[in-house]
Amino acid sequence: MAQVFKPSADVWLRAILVTAALTVASIVVGGWVYLHSDWVTDVGEAPWQPVPFSHRHHAGEMEIDCRYCHYTVEQSAQATLPTAETCMTCHSKVWTEADMLRPVREAYAEGRPLVWNRVVNVPDYVYFNHAIHVDKGVGCTTCHGPIQEMALTYESHSYSMAWCLDCHRDPAPFVRPRDALTDLRWKPTKDQIAANRRRLHAEGVTPETMTDCYTCHR
Ligand code: HEC
Numbered sequence: 001m002a003q004v005f006k007p008s009a010d011v012w013l014r015a016i017l018v019t020a021a022l023t024v025a026s027i028v029v030g031g032w033v034y035l036h037s038d039w040v041t042d043v044g045e046a047p048w049q050p051v052p053f054s055h056r057h058h059a060g061e062m063e064i065d066c067r068y069c070h071y072t073v074e075q076s077a078q079a080t081l082p083t084a085e086t087c088m089t090c091h092s093k094v095w096t097e098a099d100m101l102r103p104v105r106e107a108y109a110e111g112r113p114l115v116w117n118r119v120v121n122v123p124d125y126v127y128f129n130h131a132i133h134v135d136k137g138v139g140c141t142t143c144h145g146p147i148q149e150m151a152l153t154y155e156s157h158s159y160s161m162a163w164c165l166d167c168h169r170d171p172a173p174f175v176r177p178r179d180a181l182t183d184l185r186w187k188p189t190k191d192q193i194a195a196n197r198r199r200l201h202a203e204g205v206t207p208e209t210m211t212d213c214y215t216c217h218r
């Protein structure tokens with residue numbers, strides 16, 4: 001058979017194909033890394049708020065319980081962001097003239113809601129419910145990180161599917177007694193994890209089904 005291509009042409013073709021494959025692969029991998037990077041997911045960055053509210057001051061230093069402001073968290077899907085009334089229970093008495101708090105006083109006087117910019121968000125196609133988690137003893141800081149140290153609120157990590165699944169595969173190391181829900185210093189011990197495993201089993205929690213797609217996408 002007549003030789004159409006010189007043997008060296010074959011080497012060139014291979015080299016071109018390999019280069020093309022590597023280019024495609026690096027675009028795919030690069031794109032994935034980009035989309036999942038902290039820069040794109042806003043991790044660590046506090047959005048602008050109408051009032052520079054500080055959890056470090058209120059929840060950390062003054063030790064006001066999380067549920068004082070996020071008072072629906074035990075009964076409903078949403079934790080709720082506080083209204084001007086909640087702030088005014090104290091700020092009608094302290095810091096009453098502060099410029100920083102003018103938006104709070106105005107909203108209160110006009111009966112308008114305070115519009116906070118959201119920090120933590122999962123997409124609409126994800127079903128999430130606070131009450132279910134709180135009822136089983138998953139604490140606030142387990143999911144939201146050290147909120148009590150934040151001068152302005154930011155995401156401590158990305159709320160990805162992998163993050164949810166990490167716990168759903170085996171929640172025992174992450175749950176605490178119900179009365180330690182908002183305890184900012186709580187840490188588990190080895191014995192507690194074993195006890196948690198027994199408790200969750202007794203309460204009918206089944207890690208085998210907690211990773212079913214329908215649990216979070218219904
Ligand atoms: C004195 C009232 C108050 C207390 C106490 C408080 N918070 Fe907040 N929280 C707010 C306000 C106001 C916002 C909205 C502004 C912001 O994001 O900083 C907020 C926002 C948040 C957000 C972000 C929600 C979002 O998606 O926008 C989380 C998470 C949160 N709080 C958790 C906690 C936890 C956990 C505690 C207890 C350690 C706590 N908060 C205690 C008032 C409070």
Ligand code: HEC
Pocket residue numbers: 066067070073077078079080081120121122123128130133134138139140141142143144159181182
């Ligand atoms: C199992 C993890 C988990 C636990 C435990 C948890 N949260 Fe959340 N929280 C989330 C997620 C996820 C969102 C975003 C929900 C959304 O976008 O609909 C959120 C949203 C919020 C918000 C914004 C308003 C809302 O309801 O969407 C506040 C405020 C908040 N959490 C406070 C708290 C407090 C206070 C506690 C403890 C009593 C707590 N969270 C416990 C995961 C958790």
Ligand code: HEC
Pocket residue numbers: 051052053054057058064069082083086087088089090091094095100101104
């Ligand atoms: C339980 C009482 C209480 C509640 C409720 C409360 N605060 Fe405060 N807040 C205080 C006190 C006390 C101070 C500061 C006093 C000081 O340091 O001189 C303060 C200070 C502040 C400051 C000044 C900056 C800082 O953090 O030092 C801002 C802004 C503020 N609060 C916003 C809010 C907002 C917004 C709400 C409602 C979501 C709220 N507070 C609810 C007690 C409260």
Ligand code: HEC
Pocket residue numbers: 122126127128129132133136138142143159160163164165167168171174175204205206210215216
């Ligand atoms: C730190 C542990 C932890 C994290 C993180 C967590 N969960 Fe859960 N989740 C639990 C536990 C424990 C239960 C209780 C299971 C039960 O009652 O059977 C639960 C239950 C649920 C349920 C109810 C299941 C049912 O049977 O009705 C939904 C929905 C859910 N989680 C969604 C999410 C989503 C979405 C995320 C991430 C944004 C998430 N969870 C993150 C621990 C966690």
Ligand code: HEC
Pocket residue numbers: 122123126159160161164165168210211212213214215216217
């Ligand atoms: C414990 C809750 C949970 C379970 C169980 C779960 N998902 Fe998700 N899923 C999420 C969350 C949260 C997101 C949003 C992730 C984000 O915003 O980065 C998501 C996003 C997705 C997306 C969008 C693409 C992406 O990766 O961002 C797809 C597709 C998806 N899930 C498919 C599935 C399938 C298929 C299953 C079953 C094998 C499943 N999920 C089980 C929580 C869950």
